[in-house]
Amino acid sequence: MADVRLMSERDLPEEDIYPETTGSLAEDAFAFGNDLELNPFDGLPFSSRYYTLLKERKTLPVWRARTQFVDSLINNQFVVVSGVAKTGKSTQIPHWCTEFCLSAQYQHGMVVCTQSLRQQAIDLALRVADEMDVNIGHEVGYTIPLETCCSSDTVLRFCTDNMLLREMMSDPLLERYGAIVIDQAHERSVSTDLLLGLLKGILLQRPELRVVVLTVSPMTDKLLSHFGSVPVISLETECLAEVVYSGNSSNNKDYFFSAMRLVLEIHRTKEEGDIAVFLASEREVECAHSILQKESTRLGAELGQMVTMVLCPGPGKPLPIPAEGPESRRSRRVFLSAQQGEEVLWAMDSVNFVIDTGVEKRLVYNPRIRANSAVTRPISRCQADMRKQLAGPTGKCFCLYPEETRLPAAIPPQILESNITSTVLLLKRMEIAGLGPCDFMDRPDPECLMQALEELDYLAALDNDGNLSEIGIIISEFPLDPQMAKALLASCEFDCVSEMLTIAAMLSAPSCFLELPDGLTSEAVQWQRKFQHPEGDHFTLINIYNAFIQSQRENLSVDKWCQDYFLDLSALKTADAIRSELTDILNRIELPISEPTFGTKTNAHNIKRALLSGFFMQIARDVDGSGNYFMLTHKHMAQVHPFSSYGAKAHKLGLPEWVVFHEYTLSESNCMRTVSEISPEVFIQMAPQYFFYNLPPSESKDILQKLLDPDESENCKDIEESSTITSDANKDCAEVMSPVRNLTDARCL
Numbered sequence: 001m002a003d004v005r006l007m008s009e010r011d012l013p014e015e016d017i018y019p020e021t022t023g024s025l026a027e028d029a030f031a032f033g034n035d036l037e038l039n040p041f042d043g044l045p046f047s048s049r050y051y052t053l054l055k056e057r058k059t060l061p062v063w064r065a066r067t068q069f070v071d072s073l074i075n076n077q078f079v080v081v082s083g084v085a086k087t088g089k090s091t092q093i094p095h096w097c098t099e100f101c102l103s104a105q106y107q108h109g110m111v112v113c114t115q116s117l118r119q120q121a122i123d124l125a126l127r128v129a130d131e132m133d134v135n136i137g138h139e140v141g142y143t144i145p146l147e148t149c150c151s152s153d154t155v156l157r158f159c160t161d162n163m164l165l166r167e168m169m170s171d172p173l174l175e176r177y178g179a180i181v182i183d184q185a186h187e188r189s190v191s192t193d194l195l196l197g198l199l200k201g202i203l204l205q206r207p208e209l210r211v212v213v214l215t216v217s218p219m220t221d222k223l224l225s226h227f228g229s230v231p232v233i234s235l236e237t238e239c240l241a242e243v244v245y246s247g248n249s250s251n252n253k254d255y256f257f258s259a260m261r262l263v264l265e266i267h268r269t270k271e272e273g274d275i276a277v278f279l280a281s282e283r284e285v286e287c288a289h290s291i292l293q294k295e296s297t298r299l300g301a302e303l304g305q306m307v308t309m310v311l312c313p314g315p316g317k318p319l320p321i322p323a324e325g326p327e328s329r330r331s332r333r334v335f336l337s338a339q340q341g342e343e344v345l346w347a348m349d350s351v352n353f354v355i356d357t358g359v360e361k362r363l364v365y366n367p368r369i370r371a372n373s374a375v376t377r378p379i380s381r382c383q384a385d386m387r388k389q390l391a392g393p394t395g396k397c398f399c400l401y402p403e404e405t406r407l408p409a410a411i412p413p414q415i416l417e418s419n420i421t422s423t424v425l426l427l428k429r430m431e432i433a434g435l436g437p438c439d440f441m442d443r444p445d446p447e448c449l450m451q452a453l454e455e456l457d458y459l460a461a462l463d464n465d466g467n468l469s470e471i472g473i474i475i476s477e478f479p480l481d482p483q484m485a486k487a488l489l490a491s492c493e494f495d496c497v498s499e500m501l502t503i504a505a506m507l508s509a510p511s512c513f514l515e516l517p518d519g520l521t522s523e524a525v526q527w528q529r530k531f532q533h534p535e536g537d538h539f540t541l542i543n544i545y546n547a548f549i550q551s552q553r554e555n556l557s558v559d560k561w562c563q564d565y566f567l568d569l570s571a572l573k574t575a576d577a578i579r580s581e582l583t584d585i586l587n588r589i590e591l592p593i594s595e596p597t598f599g600t601k602t603n604a605h606n607i608k609r610a611l612l613s614g615f616f617m618q619i620a621r622d623v624d625g626s627g628n629y630f631m632l633t634h635k636h637m638a639q640v641h642p643f644s645s646y647g648a649k650a651h652k653l654g655l656p657e658w659v660v661f662h663e664y665t666l667s668e669s670n671c672m673r674t675v676s677e678i679s680p681e682v683f684i685q686m687a688p689q690y691f692f693y694n695l696p697p698s699e700s701k702d703i704l705q706k707l708l709d710p711d712e713s714e715n716c717k718d719i720e721e722s723s724t725i726t727s728d729a730n731k732d733c734a735e736v737m738s739p740v741r742n743l744t745d746a747r748c749l
Contacts (some may be wrong), residue, residue: 040102041132041139041155050133057131060088065233066096072231073100073179077203079212082220083235084389085346089214090183091128097179097212098132098156106155108178108208114161114195116184118144125149125158132156145479146577161191165426166479172433173202179210186219186382188413190423197438198430200227218382218410226441241354241391245403255357255400256284260291262398263334266353267299267306273352273395274333276345278387280376281361285310285336286515292334305331311345345390354391356384358401363665364417367451369634370617372419374667381407413442420444421482424452425461428468429476458617458691459486477585480504487614488582489591494606497586498596499542503607505579506541507662507674510571513643524566525643531565532645535604536659536676538611540645542598545579548572608660608678612686615660619683620672621700622657629659629672632700638664641671658683684708 037045057063062083072079073096083089094113101111115121121142129140136142141150143159150157161182168174180199185192199211213223220232246258259277266275279285289308296306335345339360345351360379363372384407388397415423427438456462459482461472468476475485484504491500506512514524531547533539544567551561562569586593597603620629620638629638640646646655660683662674684692684707692708695701 039133041098041134042153046133049130053131057088057092060092061235062088062092065235066092069093069096069233070100072233073097073210073212076231077207077210078227078230079210080220080223080230080232081212081214081235082217082232083214084216084386086389087235089235090124091131093212093214094124094156094158094181095128095132097181097210100210101178102155104178106178109174109176110155110157111179111181112157112159112164112174112177113181113183114159114164114192116161116187116189116192118147118160120184121158121160128156128158146574146581161189161195165191165194168198168435169426169429169433169476172430172435173206174209175206178208179212181212181214183214185213185215185223186411188411188415190415190418190420193413193415193441194423194426194438196226197440198435200439201436216382216386218380222410222441226439240388241393241395241397243388243397243399245399246401255359256280256288258400259355259357260288260295262355262400263292264295264299267303267332270303271352274335274348274350275353275355276335276337276351276387276390277355277357279336279338279357280359281338281374284361285338288336292336306334307331308334308336311335311337349392351390352392352395354387354395354397356387356397356399358384358399358405358407362417365419365448366666367419367445367448369636369666370419370451371634371636372665374665378405378407380409380411382410415440415444416442419452420448421452421455424449425456425468425472425476425482428456428462428472432468432473455617456482458688459483459614460688461486474589474591477589478582480508480582483614483617484508485614487610490613491606491610492586492591492594494610495594495597496603496606496610497591497593499598499603499607500610501579501582501586501593502542502545502575503538503611504582505575506545508578509575510568512541512544512567512571512575514566514568527565528567534645535608536656537645537674538607538662538676539604541674545572545575546598549576605682608676608682609686611660611676612678612683615662616683616687616691618661618664619678620659620661621703622655622659623699625655625657627655630698630700631664631672632695632698635696635698636666638670638672640675641669641673644673644675646675646677680704680707 039046039050062069062081065081069079069081081089081093094111097113098111101109113124115124121144125140125142126136129136132140134140137149138151138153140156141148141154141158143150143157143163145160145163164174164180174180182192182195182199185196196213203209203211215223217234217236220234224230224232256279259279263275263277277288279288289310292306292308296308299306333350335351337345339362356379358379359376360383361374361376364375365372378401384399388399391397423444430438453462453466456472459471459475461469461475461482463469471486471489474489475482478485478488480488484507488497488500488504491497513528531540531543533543548558548561548567551558559569561567562572583593617633618631619633620631622628623630627639629640630636631638640655640659646659656677658678658680659672659675660678661672664672680703684704692704
């Protein structure tokens with residue numbers, strides 16, 4: 001950063017540091033002296049665009065509360081800013097916090113602002129850098145999974161909330177920051193709730209730290225009850241669209257087709273403006289996209305073109321940004337969204353009609369069956385109110401539910417509906433770092449907490465006192481599910497690290513298989529059959545990744561290659577980036593990486609042993625030879641997914657009796673995804689004995705029991721041998737831990 005003399009708040013009286021927000025540009029200075037022609041962040045003269053944007057910024061509702069916010073920030077550690085979208089809080093508050101820290105010459109650190117979605121972090125960083133008249137990646141930057149755009153000059157950083165949590169593993173008190181802005185707190189993501197719970201304790205140890213929470217009004221009461229008497233700055237503006245409710249007082253099960261008919265009716269009126277439709281799930285969004293595309297071809301030319309756009313990405317995929325310009329304005333756009341997609345729409349002014357079905361489908365974790373269940377339920381009143389605001393004061397919002405419908409007040413906290421095993425692992429790591437227990441706004445369900453501790457114990461991540469073990473410390477280093485991290489760690493012992501790196505990366509990235517219309521599904525299966533491996537889906541993923549890398553080495557057109565095989569290029573690139581990151585972590589903590597030997601019987605056997613080291617809790621047996629699998633842990637029945645390697649060849653070779661699966665969701669399809677064949681003998685060897693004996697009684701367990709102790713004389717011998725194999729693997733994991741242990745101890749001091 002340029003060497004510019006900046007005046008601190010001690011150099012000037014308070015009225016000169018924080019002037020009124022009206023008047024000349026000089027009155028808008030923020031404790032940086034009187035030379036307004038130089039940008040205090042880089043020492044260069046302001047551009048003409050800065051003054052243009054400054055004029056726009058002053059029209060934002062948040063600007064009217066600028067003085068109140070600055071005063072609150074000076075006199076309080078914790079400040080809540082409540083306001084709907086389009087008030088400017090997400091861009092202006094981080095900017096003002098950076099000016100606050102600059103006025104103290106960054107004695108207490110820089111500023112970080114968290115976001116729930118990676119695309120929002122990027123977009124806000126670009127916008128704020130433009131408003132501050134600095135270059136992105138220098139004074140303003142961002143950090144998202146697999147991508148960092150920052151430098152040593154960065155004083156304001158946008159990041160995803162989970163990235164800031166992982167940063168706390170090496171900096172538990174977040175001492176590099178003087179101000180922390182938590183945006184979108186009302187979405188109640190697991191990472192955001194964790195941050196708020198941990199920051200409550202950090203504020204007691206760092207009185208100079210400032211924390212600002214950006215949310216909407218239904219969340220303010222919750223924050224006040226948790227953090228006590230803290231200042232709340234309200235930016236609420238009443239600019240609701242005309243709202244039309246459904247007159248049907250009964251449960252409207254036909255909301256989907258009602259929404260489709262309404263889209264077509266609006267288009268036939270020829271009223272200007274785009275349409276936003278909020279549906280329950282991604283599946284409904286894809287179905288609506290197909291229906292409206294077909295219907296648009298039947299509309300008369302005099303009505304104009306209707307273009308449907310899907311704003312509903314899969315996990316880990318960026319939200320598509322709708323194009324704005326003359327071309328887009330020649331047609332009516334229909335945006336189809338479910339949950340997260342609405343964030344993109346707030347940046348647009350073209351939406352004049354909103355159709356809200358009032359329902360959503362979410363995955364809710366059930367600890368008793370160790371699986372997610374797809375639950376369709378009403379949206380919250382908070383979500384409903386935000387959608388009504390989207391159309392603006394001149395638009396219309398059609399709510400496909402009666403006005404008297406009682407909606408839940410706020411969005412349910414995800415921490416009450418998710419598998420919290422990874423969360424508990426992180427909290428255990430925070431305890432090692434010296435932080436006290438997390439003060440949750442909503443404490444996790446005791447049953448979920450006990451199941452998480454039990455699972456970590458099975459994975460040897462906890463010691464006899466319930467603290468994080470040496471193996472647990474290594475597992476926590478990886479940005480992976482604990483089961484996958486344990487499998488990757490075990491691969492160091494079984495000489496299949498390269499293969500497990502690929503499996504972990506492919507399963508952590510979005511699915512590489514494109515979602516296709518029914519007419520192309522059979523063709524895609526034919527092309528993808530080239531990659532199918534007889535050992536199962538985990539091995540098929542290795543084949544796909546290796547073929548992708550090979551196509552790059554041969555300088556083939558990767559785009560065309562992916563199109564030919566109906567594969568998602570962005571997902572494969574993400575998997576490649578994740579694999580590189582995991583490799584760097586292994587090198588950093590000095591764990592051995594074996595040479596790839598994929599294709600040999602020994603290697604296949606070792607891969608299965610490594611997988612079972614982490615996923616021994618996800619075993620199923622075909623009970624009747626026809627694909628009805630019994631899951632041993634929770635005694636549910638399921639089938640192999642139709643797109644599985646076994647699903648495609650079952651009619652020829654038959655299905656394996658015993659399998660390990662990666663994912664199972666209790667829903668209409670009731671299918672296991674990513675399935676590979678195993679032998680019960682290897683399962684007995686790799687599963688901890690205390691886990692095996694805690695399995696609920698079943699015929700499948702009896703079969704395993706007979707293999708484990710065919711007669712009384714052999715029983716003790718077999719148990720001893722099996723226990724030795726597992727304990728040896730854990731011992732070897734602990735031996736390679738010594739450099740990591742020293743590193744971790746140094747961090748915690």
